[in-house]
């Protein structure tokens with residue numbers, strides 16, 4: 001039997017029995033971990049241990065035939081349950097969207113320090129976000145997520161001919177299936193899914209994708225490029241993770257309204 005202590009964020013949890021839960025955690029050192037939390041529903045000292053709670057945990061592994069079985073949660077200390085996020089539906093869905101994409105990308109038994117830091121920074125900022133900054137914050141988070149996970153498209157050149165996109169004058173197309181942009185000369189195959197994009201949007205994407213923009217800050221973006229960037233990042237995430245994201249459509253409805261409140 002081996003004990004391991006790690007920081008963790010709750011990615012998912014569901015009931016296993018009347019008193020126990022199965023919890024999926026993200027740890028910077030252990031990657032995605034599935035644990036059984038015995039008696040957690042009766043133990044008041046655990047406090048709020050729910051989706052996106054950040055805590056310090058001690059896990060017990062029992063080796064069985066050379067493979068780790070389900071780990072057991074033996075100690076838990078909540079660092080933050082992000083109560084301020086839980087008071088607003090738009091921020092809850094922003095957090096749930098981040099959990100969904102992180103969970104789809106993170107691997108078991110593979111350290112994920114960058115994904116962990118990125119998620120923790122987002123959760124920390126969501127609680128104290130100034131009015132009007134949720135859309136930009138989520139856009140910057142998505143762009144940084146694509147970089148950290150290695151899924152970021154080439155924001156600067158045509159994926160076919162490598163021509164710099166900023167010198168193109170015609171319509172550019174983003175093709176999620178090809179993982180990049182096609183210049184105005186190359187175009188797109190007739191049957192492919194694509195979105196038309198302004199050159200201005202490409203310039204902004206290249207500018208915002210660098211590591212210096214990883215921390216959400218006060219940024220104002222014009223509506224059309226912002227909308228195009230939201231569309232491109234969502235399509236890029238879905239193509240990279242090879243799945244239809246479930247929370248994104250609900251989050252988008254909140255994002256359209258939230259920044260005016």
Ligand SMILES: [Zn+2]
Nearest residue numbers: 158161183186
């Ligand atoms: Zn081209």
